[in-house]
Amino acid sequence: MAPNSKPPVVKIMDYGKFKYEANQKEKEARRNQANTVLKEVRFRLKIEAHDYTTKLKRAEGFLKAGDKVKAMILFRGREQSRPEQGVRLLRKFAEDVAELGTVESNPTIDGRNMVMIVAPLKSKSEAKQEQNAVRDAKKRAARDAKHESDAPAAAGAE
Numbered sequence: 140m141a142p143n144s145k146p147p148v149v150k151i152m153d154y155g156k157f158k159y160e161a162n163q164k165e166k167e168a169r170r171n172q173a174n175t176v177l178k179e180v181r182f183r184l185k186i187e188a189h190d191y192t193t194k195l196k197r198a199e200g201f202l203k204a205g206d207k208v209k210a211m212i213l214f215r216g217r218e219q220s221r222p223e224q225g226v227r228l229l230r231k232f233a234e235d236v237a238e239l240g241t242v243e244s245n246p247t248i249d250g251r252n253m254v255m256i257v258a259p260l261k262s263k264s265e266a267k268q269e270q271n272a273v274r275d276a277k278k279r280a281a282r283d284a285k286h287e288s289d290a291p292a293a294a295g296a297e
Contacts, residue, residue, distance in 0.1 A: 229253065
């Protein structure tokens with residue numbers, strides 16, 4: 140602990156316990172490690188408002204989970220002559236998901252498609268830890284509620 144002090148100070152410890160705790164920390168780090176995945180949301184240039192909100196919610200779910208979102212507009216026929224409308228739609232999409240993610244690559248035309256990538260603000264591991272914390276809190280609340288409902292029945296039996 141402090142080898143330079145007079146007399147030297149040491150800590151006696153159980154080496155097996157030390158190895159076990161180190162293994163547990165390593166396992167926990169591996170469990171929380173996660174790779175970001177590129178999820179795709181496809182639009183058409185002429186998309187109805189309800190369809191747009193449905194796709195928007197899907198993309199928000201991906202971003203909350205810590206995944207990147209690839210927003211793609213599919214052009215057909217004469218729609219290809221109007222790429223500015225595609226850019227406008229993707230800009231609107233970027234504004235709508237601004238609180239969850241940032242634009243990583245601006246809209247680019249790739250053949251018949253226009254593509255934009257949105258990266259999440261939280262990393263995948265942070266999102267996973269947050270989900271685990273929420274799940275644990277719900278479990279605790281359910282367990283506490285169950286114990287509270289059992290307590291009056293036990294008190295009435297006495």
